[in-house]
Amino acid sequence: MEAHLIRWVIFSVIITLTPLSYNFLRNLSRGKATSLVKLVSNGELLLISGAISAGALGHLFGSEGTMGLAEILSGGGCVWVLMIATYWFADVSELRKLNEGAEKTIAVGSLIIFIFAVTTGSFCVLLGQM
Numbered sequence: 001m002e003a004h005l006i007r008w009v010i011f012s013v014i015i016t017l018t019p020l021s022y023n024f025l026r027n028l029s030r031g032k033a034t035s036l037v038k039l040v041s042n043g044e045l046l047l048i049s050g051a052i053s054a055g056a057l058g059h060l061f062g063s064e065g066t067m068g069l070a071e072i073l074s075g076g077g078c079v080w081v082l083m084i085a086t087y088w089f090a091d092v093s094e095l096r097k098l099n100e101g102a103e104k105t106i107a108v109g110s111l112i113i114f115i116f117a118v119t120t121g122s123f124c125v126l127l128g129q130m
Contacts, residue, residue: 004125004126004129005122005125005126005129008055008056008059008121008122008125009122012051012052012055012056012121013052013118013121016048016051016052017048019044019048020039020040020044020045020048023039023044024039036107036111037103037104037107038103039107040106040107040110040111041096041102041103041104041106041107041110042092042096042106043088043089043092043093043106043110045110045111045113045114046085046086046088046089046092046110046113047085047089048114048117049081049085049110049113049114049116049117050081050082050085050086050089050117052081052114052117052118052121053078053079053081053082053085053117053120053121054078054082055121056078056117056120056121056122056124056125057075057078057079057082057124059124059125059128059129060074060075060078060124060125060127060128061075061128062128063127063128063129063130070123070127071124071127073123074120074123074124074127075124077116077119077120077123078117078120078121078124081113081116081117081120084113085113085117088109088113092106
């Protein structure tokens with residue numbers, strides 16, 4: 001079970017962070033200052049969170065176990081992340097044009113949604129193996 005979760009973290013969580021890693025390294029190699037807020041305020045982390053949640057749902061719904069309360073809660077959390085991340089990403093570019101100060105709000109919100117996606121996603125993956 002632990003090996004399955006480790007594979008999921010490496011290939012579904014860490015690999016999906018590649019665009020942010022690239023942006024960080026690109027800015028670093030060009031001598032640009034890169035803060036965490038600047039790195040995650042474009043909305044990419046929202047797309048990443050949605051991808052993580054969708055993959056985790058596949059593990060949960062593809063399992064043969066019955067849908068108990070834990071499965072419903074973790075699966076519901078992933079569905080919520082998918083919906084809110086998708087809708088908010090559609091609004092982020094417009095929000096950044098209208099409000100210069102929106103970067104911090106987008107960054108903090110994106111990080112919260114990402115943490116929630118990884119948490120509920122790991123529960124889905126673990127419960128899908130039971």
